[in-house]
Structure formats: C-alpha cells, structure tokens
Amino acid sequence: MKLKLVKNAHLIRDQNLVQIQHYDTIIFEFDELTKSARVFSQLSRTSDRQIRHAVEFFQPDTIERIYPTQKWAYSKPLGRF
Numbered sequence: 419m420k421l422k423l424v425k426n427a428h429l430i431r432d433q434n435l436v437q438i439q440h441y442d443t444i445i446f447e448f449d450e451l452t453k454s455a456r457v458f459s460q461l462s463r464t465s466d467r468q469i470r471h472a473v474e475f476f477q478p479d480t481i482e483r484i485y486p487t488q489k490w491a492y493s494k495p496l497g498r499f
Contacts, residue, residue, distance in 0.1 A: 421475040424468045438472055440465045446472045453479040460485055 423429065423438070430437040430444075438446040445465045447456040455478035457469045473481065 422471045
C-alpha cells in the first residue's frame with residue numbers, strides 16, 4: 419500500500435518522525451517508535467482528507483487531535499515589536 423498525497427502535500431522524514439506538510443502547515447506527525455500521531459484537524463477539507471489518508475496508511479496506536487483553537491499552543495511566539 420502506498421501513501422496517497424493530495425495536491426501541494428509533501429512528506430518530510432527526520433529520523434523516526436514522519437511529517438506531512440500541506441502548503442506551509444504541518445498537518446500530520448507520526449512517531450515511528452511510539453506509533454503515535456498528532457493531527458491538526460479542521461484546517462481545510464483537503465487537509466482533512468490528507469490526514470485520513472495518512473491515518474489509514476500509518477495506522478497509529480494513539481492519535482492526538484489538535485483543533486484550530488488549540489493550535490496556538492504549538493506555535494512559536496512572534497516576539498515583541
């Protein structure tokens with residue numbers, strides 16, 4: 419089975435961490451050692467479709483879902499003007 423990628427989605431592999439970037443946003447992370455995933459849901463229908471493809475492909479044991487109202491906790495601070 420091959421991972422299906424939607425238009426403008428890219429697979430990034432760094433040691434045991436696999437990430438999927440859709441445009442400029444990381445929408446899916448999968449840790450191969452712990453078999454756990456973190457998904458950034460409800461950003462767009464296309465991103466959600468890509469996440470479904472990734473979950474079907476990687477079949478993680480646990481999934482942590484991050485929603486748009488929570489995503490700011492994972493953003494880098496911009497600093498002060």
